Structure formats: structure tokens, C-alpha cells
Amino acid sequence: MPIALKRSSTEGFWWRWLWLTPLVLFIALMAGTAIGETSIPIETIFKVLANQLFGADYAVDRIDAGIIWNYRLSRAIVAACCGTGLALAGVVLQALLRNPLADPYLMGISAGASTGAVAVAVAGVGAGVITLSIGAFAGAGLAFGLVILLAHAASSGTGGGRGIQAAGAIILAGIAGSQLFNALTAFIITKSASAEQARGIMFWLLGNLSGVRWDNVWMAVPAALFGLIICLWHRRALDAFTFGTDSAASMGIAVRPVRGLLITTMALVTAIMVSMVGAIGFVGLVIPHAMRFIVGSRHTRLVPAAALAGAVFLIFSDILSRILVTGQVLPIGVITSLIGAPAFALILIRGTRTR
Template sequence: MTAPPRTAAPHTAARPAGSGRAAAILCLALAVLLAAMILGLAVGSQHEPPGTVLDVVARRLGLGNPPVTLLDDQIVWQLRLPRVLGAAATGAGLAVCGAVLQTLTGNDLADPYLLGISDGAAAGAVSVIVLGLGGAGAAATGAVSTAAFAGALLSVALVLALSGAGTRSLSAARTVLAGIAVGQMCGAYTSFVVLVLGDRDAARGVMEWTLGSLAGVRWPTAVFLAAVALTGTAVMTSAARDLDAFAFGETAARSVGVHVERTRRLLIATAALVTACLVAHTGVIGFLGLVVPHLVRLVCGPRHGLLLPVSALLGATLLVGSDIAARSVLPDREIPVGVVTAGLGAPFFAWLLWRRGRSEQAPR
């Protein structure tokens, strides 16, 4: 009598194990993010004990009526919490966009600014800062964000037009080259305006914006950034199975029924829009979108169903931590957060280039 094949048991046993590991990784990443956010609320020019931080948040959320002072409430809830939420949202959005673009372009060195987004945003911001088109005070701040957003969108539209978005085929290689070309044009415009039409104060303002800062994030901006990051992450994570197919090449993706051109167009447009919204309000914050996906792949592997949410959590944690360092390293002044992320990301970038060069030289 022939024994029945035993295929169901190993399959059902493997699935809970994989699901359990993924859940554990997500829970750990979330716990680390929450710890970083509490630390971000506590650290500053005036230290707030973690217990006071939790009391303020609990009181504001209606989870009790612990005694807190008006000063503690203003510092934790009105000043620091929007900044911490904005940092978390920005880091999450940039990290997810970086992971998606690396898969779509097949380029390990791709990041959210590959499509000329940061240079386009900088061109828009410089037009307001140097030429004084935004007025003064709060109106000027809003004008800089609006102009940066418009510049980012225009640069993305130009990149997609040059790379053939109106045709049946949207080549990853053409998209990268178009992004480089548009970025160079925007960079040339920015340099011309600053050097020829600007003065010293304008040049300083441009430099501060291009190095990134979360100092001006308040509740309306924080809510907007969080909505953008959550929506963008949800849209891109919903295409996780298609991205898994892209990781094996376009031919493999087509063989399993993926509409390659349409999917690439949708996801590139989503990543570009998310990055444009984030850059418009925080300035240029580099290296997160490059570094985080590679770190997550070392732990989680290439499956995008886990890669993207963990990248979002780790990106949020790293930017919250970087912002803590930016406002704590020097006792009497704050350094741009982009300086901190560059200091962390540049060595990793160099290591990635070295590792890639060794793999290409290895005998096959």
C-alpha cells in the first residue's frame, strides 16, 4: 500500500514560522521607533524626564489626568512632538521610496533623489529665497515650501517626459539618465541665481535649506507629512508582489503576469510625489533612502512585503535619532539634520561601492 504524499504538513508548518519571524521583526522595529520618539521628546535645551513626557501625552490623549505644568505641555506637545512626528514621517517615506526605486531601476545606488527631485525642489526654493517672491514671515516660509513642491513636481514631469512615459515602454536606464540630466540643469540654475543674483544672506538661507532641517515643523506640517508617508507606504506596499517579480528582472516579471510599464510608471510617480511632498517641507535630507533598504535587506531579505514596512520603521528611527543628534551635539546651536545623515550615510555608501567593486572583480 502506497503512503500518501506528505506535502501539506511542511507547507503549513513553514508559513507560521515565517509569519512569526516577520511579526517579531516588525514588533522589534516598532518598539525601537517608539523608544527613539520618547527620547526625542525628552532631549533638548530643557530636559524633560520620560515620565513627564508620557504624562503630557497621556493627558492630551485623554488617557488620564496626570499633573503637568503648562511649560512642560508647551515644550513636549506643541514644540517637540510635531518635530518628532515630522522626522519619523520623513524618514519612513524616504526609506520606502529608496527601496522601491532600487528595485525598479535595478540600481543598488538609487535613492529618492535619483530622479532630480531634490535639485528641482532646490531650484523652486532658491527662486523664492533669493528673488524674494514670498514676502516675509510666515508667508515666506509657506512660499518656500510651495515653490519647492512645484519645482520637484516639474522636475519629475520633465524626467518622465524625457524617459518616455508617454510611450508603451518606460526604461529604467532612460529614467535614471533623464533624472541625472534634469538634476544637472536644476543645479546649474540654482548656482546661477545664488552666485549672480543673490547676496550673502540669501546664499546662507539657501545653504541651510539644502542641508535639511526639521526645526520649523509644527502640527499642520507634521500631520501632512504623516499622511503623505502613510499613504505612500500603503500604495507601494500593496505592490509588494509585483516588486518581488521585478527583483528577478523584467522578463521574469512579465512571465508571472506583471504589467511592467504600467507598474513601473505608477510606482515611480508615487515615489516622486511622496519625495516631493517631504522635501518641500524639510529640505534635502540625503542618504536615508540609500542606506536603510540595504540595512533592512541584510536582516529581512528581499521580500518586499516585509522589506517596505521595516524600511519605513527603520528610516523613521534613524531620522528621529539624527534629529536628536542635530539639536544636541552643540550646546548653543543646532546643526542641519542633513549633515548628520550625510555623516552616517557617506561611510556606508563608500563601503557599498567597495563591496560592489569586489563582487564584480570576483572570478565566476
């Protein structure tokens, strides 16, 4: 009887999400398109969408149509994809490393991706053959590999824990790796970039959606969907990994291939997002914790909840970045940090009190 009740509860959850997710995401995208330096009525947005998607012939001001279609809508979609990808990366890293502080930003993945992208864009690494995304992925993989090796060496040397499962060693290694690759990024910019390039890159490194267009949408949407599908497909494996690799192996999970696939997927997704919008902190750290309070720790619920919450969070952070200071657009990384740091402090305090 309890098993039947659990199954019916899970099925009910899936049906609720099936109907709720598109509605919530649609409302967030419409808000991201309507709200900005100049507010645009929802009716105008629908007319522009009808003209572009279905060949309708509604009379719409050309300036409004350009703002909606060429600027805000594509920007909102990419923001949603980045939020989804970073939140999923946080969920996966926290499960695989069994560390509540693991996320792409703290683990050095974002810093490595930034270094790879800057090396390609500014230093000319690859001589035009390597794209920004490939450079970012290479940097992300290199950074994460270095962090894991350093954590393994530190925990083995002190006798504290088994390899990369030593939580303190992982975080300290992540901080060291982040600082190293941030320093490499600054060195490349100082050595190879002009003054104008340096200003643009430093703004981009804080998270910038201003240059996002439809070309980026066609890259961001498949990346986010791919990451979501991989996480959903391995949701039971992620549940098992939260109890350790031995528990996962006892359940018949091929630990190394599955772990390698998940880490590679999340590094790739993070690299693609960073190559488009720069490094954005706190999304992969705060969103998974917040969703655990709401839907629990089972990844059947946590993965889709974190994906949706990350998308909505980054869309509304982008809205704030455009309207908080009149006549100026703030880097979105500033907004996510201003919101994420206090939110994470509250989650940390609440989690400590409930133990």
C-alpha cells in the same frame, strides 16, 4: 512541505513586526522628545501627553510642556515620516530601475523638488495659488522625467543596454539632473531672495526640522502612510521588477500602470517631505541596502523594515543635530551625510567581498 514552511515563516515574520514596530517607533519618538539641548524626564513627557490627549491635570512646568508638545514631539513625528518616505522611495527606485545606487537624492528628485519649492516660496511662481508641496511635486516630476529621458537617449545612443535599464547611464543622468536643478535653485535664490531669505533657504536646503510644527504633522503622516500602503500593496510587483520588466509582464503585472503609479507615488511623497524639511541625502540610499542585509531582498519583509529603519534613523540623526554642537542646531542633512557616507562605504565593500 517547503512551501508550507515558507508561508509559516512569512506569517511568523509579520506577527513579529506587528508587535515590534509600534514599540520600536514609540521608543524612538520618546527619545527624540526627551533628548535635546535640555534633557526632559520621560515621566514629564508622559504627563504632558496625558494632559494634551486625555485632558488630565498633571502639574507640569509650562516651559517643559511647550518644548515637548509644540516643538520636540511634532519634530520627531515629522522626522519619522520623512525617514519612512525617503527610505521607501529608495526601495522602489532601486527595484524599478534595477540599480543599487538609485535614490531620490541621486536621481534628481530631491533637487527638482527643492527647485519647485524655492520657485514658489521665493520667486512667487503661481502667484500664491500654488502651494509649496505642489511646486515641489512639479519640480520633482520634471527632474525625474528629464533624468529618464537623458538616460534613455544616452543608453540608446551608445548601444549599451535597453533604454533606462543601463545602470551607468541612469546614474550619470541623475547626477547631471541634480546639478542642473541645484544650479536653477541657486539662480532663483540669487536673483529673487534677500540676504536674510538666502541664508534661511540655504540652511533649509541642507535639511532643517527647526520650523516643523503640528501643521506639518498632518501633512507628513498621511503622505508616509500612503507611500507605505502603496508599496505593501505592490510588494510582489516590486519583487518581479527586480528581475526586469519582461519577467514582471510574464507574471501578469501591468508593467506601465504599476510602474507609473509607484514612481508617481514616490515622487509625491518625496516632494511633500522636501517641501517641509529640505533635501536630505543618503536615507534612500543606505537604509534599503542595510535592511537587505538584515531581512533579505523580498519586499514583503524589505518594505516594512526599510520604513521603520528610515524613521528611526532620521529621528536619531535629528537628535544628533541638536546635541552635537552646544548651543547650535546643525542641518540634519549634514548628520545623515556624515553617518550615511561611511555606512554606505562599508555596505559597498561588504557587498563586493560577498560576491
